[in-house]
Amino acid sequence: MAAQPQAFPSPKPFVTPEEYLAAEREAEFKHEYYQGEVTAMSGASRAHNLLVSNLIRGLGNLLGDRCNVFPSDMRVHVPANGLYTYPNVSVVCGEEQYLEGTHLDTLLNPVVLLEVLSVSTARNERGSKFLLYKSIPSLQHYVVVDSQRVKVYGHSRGPGEDWTIREYQGLGAVLSLPALALELPLHTIYRQLNLPE
Incomplete structure (x- = not known):
């Protein structure tokens, strides 16, 4: 809808x-x-919602109290380019920073952002959205999860402003997020979904 x-x-x-x-x-x-x-x-579709739920649950269980995991109701602002958006999942570690004002509803310093692809958003999430997100100084990982098949794309910030991308495919693969000191198996992300590998 x-x-x-x-x-x-x-x-x-x-x-x-x-x-x-x-x-x-x-x-x-x-x-x-x-x-x-x-x-x-x-x-969003059933698959999209299950993927978001699985990501929040999986990350939350592994992180415990070390970091906070937010669903898509947490708005994120990118001051460098003016974007205001709602990533499917945001992770922030340490002190949370918010846009000035009395509301704590616009996060400025996520460490990890995760987006679930749909047919209509695939091009935007994999391309232009990443170009806007990578302007966030605190961001270390941008993860894109495919909702049509078992495939995840992990973008990681390297030294300086260099970013690398790694593709994870199949239920036996494990998504690595070094900035969070954790690994998240794809079978956890795709729990209760029967998608082609």
């Missing part, structure tokens, strides 16, 4: 970040914001 941008005035060619945040905090549905444009976010 697609969300409708009910809280935002229309038509309006440009929305300021302040207008976006004020309306978003009152909105019935979630919206992303980038360079003055507001985009309604759509609903």
Whole structure:
């Protein structure tokens, strides 16, 4: 089910970040914001929701109290390019940093961001979204989980601003997240899903 941008005035060619945040905090549905444009976010399939749930559970169990794992209701802001978005899963370790203000709803310093691909978002999540996310100084890993087959793409920050990508395929593979000092088996991520390997 697609969300409708009910809280935002229309038509309006440009929305300021302040207008976006004020309306978003009152909105019935979630919206992303980038360079003055507001985009309604759509609903998700069973596979997508199970994958997100499995990621949150798996990471939470392995991390314990070392880090906090947030679902897609936690908004993330990328100050370098102005993006406001809702990653499927965000992980932050140490002191959490939020956008100025009285609300603790816009995270600035995730260490790991995870997105689950759908047919409609695959190109964006694997390409342009990563280009925007990698501007977050604290970000060490960006993980993309395929919802059509058992495949995960792990982007990791190396020395300086260099990023490497590694592909994990099949239920026997294990996703490595050195910044969190943990490994997450793909059979945990794809629990209760019967997808081709």
